[in-house]
Amino acid sequence: MSKAYVLVVDDEPDIRDLVREILEDEGYEVATAESAEAAREQLRERRPELVLLDIWMPGEDGISVLKAWAAAGELNFPVVMISGHGTVETAVEATRHGAIDFVEKPLSMGKLLATVEQALAQHPAAPRPAPVTPVGRSTLMCDLREQAERTAAGDSWVLISGEPGSGRKCLARYIHGLSARRNGPLVEVAAGTIAGSSAAEELFGQEIAGATRTGRLEAAAGGTLVIDGLTDLDAEAQTRLASAIDAGGFQRVGGSAQVPLDVRMIAITRHDPADAVAAGAFRQDLCYALSVIPLEVPALRAHAEDIPELVRFFVDGMVEAEGLKYRRFTVAAQNRLRHHDWPGNVRELRNLVQRLLVLGDGLDIDVDEVEAALATAGPGQADAGWPPSIPLELPLREAREQFERAYLQQQLERAGGSVAGLARLAGMERTHLYRKLRSLGIDPREGSEAGGGRA
CATH class of the missing domain: 1.10.8.60 (Helicase, Ruva Protein; domain 3)
Structure with missing residues (x-):
């Protein structure tokens, strides 16, 4: 796998070719564009992990391109500006609009490579949480770790099933951390949070009115995409995903450019996959595609x-x-x-x-x-009456106050009327907590007397 995907935007062919050759020799994957419009075409095809952007170009200059990306919410990658006529003012302006560094022509290849490496190190495509080895010496857990390690050695897609809270995400991160993609992004998405018509746009991105918004699949390029609750995706998103797997690429919603599918997908479900297919919640072809390696986390x-x-x-x-x-x-x-x-x-x-x-x-x-x-912690005791019922017609401020009052009263009861215990549970400094209790009309002494606790 290449180190990173870099887009070089410069109107001078010699500069484009030279930078591409130097970066490719270092193991980077490189695309080039000679103008602002050509750069936009490249972005529609694939999201780069770094852009080297010339300031002085015929037509639209680099600063204007940078400002347009930022205004459209498309500046989700680091940008290093290049100029043959650099000044402090242009460097400051570029930084103000989102550039992270500035190099001058004639280019020093040593300086350029150092800048590229620093930019990618400071602005990784996604956070990479350190994988935690699944804990346990039982036969079940030893077997599960062995299966995960064998799985990580390849690049097959994985379907992890098991009960909520059993450690399914931990296993997915463990597989990513052991795989050849471990230096790539690890992108996690909870399908339940993008259910409905927005699911396709979130996963595949969108093109509208000339603007491009990348999705989770592109954000995970070169790495791993973990989808938690896959069967919660709507039918359209499941259909698009199945087609993308079959074709090895996909189109953004509203777009026509084919984007390569360069991810390892790990899907997580709380349901038995076969039962979900039988119930109509899971496309059979998608189930087959993702079940190349099925793993079950034990309760x-x-x-x-x-x-x-x-x-x-x-x-x-x-x-x-x-x-x-x-x-x-x-x-x-x-x-x-x-x-x-x-x-x-x-x-x-x-x-x-x-x-x-x-x-x-x-x-x-x-x-x-x-x-x-x-x-x-048992049902019907500490959690009785929770969550509170708050009328939706209330203004946000009043609704927030009702929630805070109910939350603090519930936590005060759990703490036995102790304000010190309440402060620990709520994660608040005691002086601030007293002011908050007073503003919400909560008297901790009443809770203390009723519950026999201490402040």
Whole structure:
């Protein structure tokens, strides 16, 4: 795979050819354009990871092109300006409109390569979270890691199934982090958030009135696209996706240019794929295309022997990353956790560990404290009356106040009337919290007296 895809825009053929040859020798994939219009044509075909843009060109100059991209919301890549007549004023203007650097002609190839590398390092196409190895020494988890590692060695598309909270996204990131695409972007999209008519535009991009908006597939070019809840996509988006897989490319909504499909797709579903197909929620051809390698993440109750190791992993991580006070679970407490059903799977266990570290005192977490925490988290108790019902006809300010009042009252009850505990739960500094409680008409002393708690 190439290091990055770079678009060089310059009206001088010798400069274009020289820069292309130098960058290609360094492993970059390069396209060239001799004018602003030619650059727009290139953008319609494929989104670059970096643009080298000449300022002085016949017709539309580079600064005007940069301003137009920024105004249209299309400036989703770093731009380095090139000029043979550079001045401080033009450099400042270019920076003000979104350029990240400026190089002058005659070009120093050493300076150019250093600038390109720095621009790509400072402005990666997408954040790359460090992959977390799925935790557990049970046979189920050992087998799952082995399957994931074998999967990562190839470039086949993957369909991950399993219950919500079981660690499906963690597995997808793990596969990406081990793959040959690990230096490319990792783009994640929750299908439920783009359901409906906007799904196709979000995935494939859009061309309208001469403007181009890239979609998630282009943003993930050279890397991995993770679609969570694939069966939530509407029929049109599923049809377009199936066609793109079959053709090895796609067209943006409203466009005609063919964009190459250069991604590894990992789809996540909570449903059994065959059941989703039978129910009409999942196209059969799309299911086949994405099920080249099917992986199923087990529910936590199926590998409860891994719970002590998971608990240690969460405690260590929260102490280091969140600055929480270290506490240890007694053997009896760990045994109780192993015999819980965990309907929310690993996510539920993590939330429980966090709550015990935040609210508890003392070094040891014993079985009674775990029992109390499990009871508090049970249905119909801590979450009773939540979320609050807020009339939609209210102005935003009043609706926000109602939500904040209900949220803080609920958290105050969870904290047993303790303002210190409420501050930890809400993540607020106590002085600011007191002012907020006063402005919302909440008297913590009333909660304290009613619940027998302490402030």
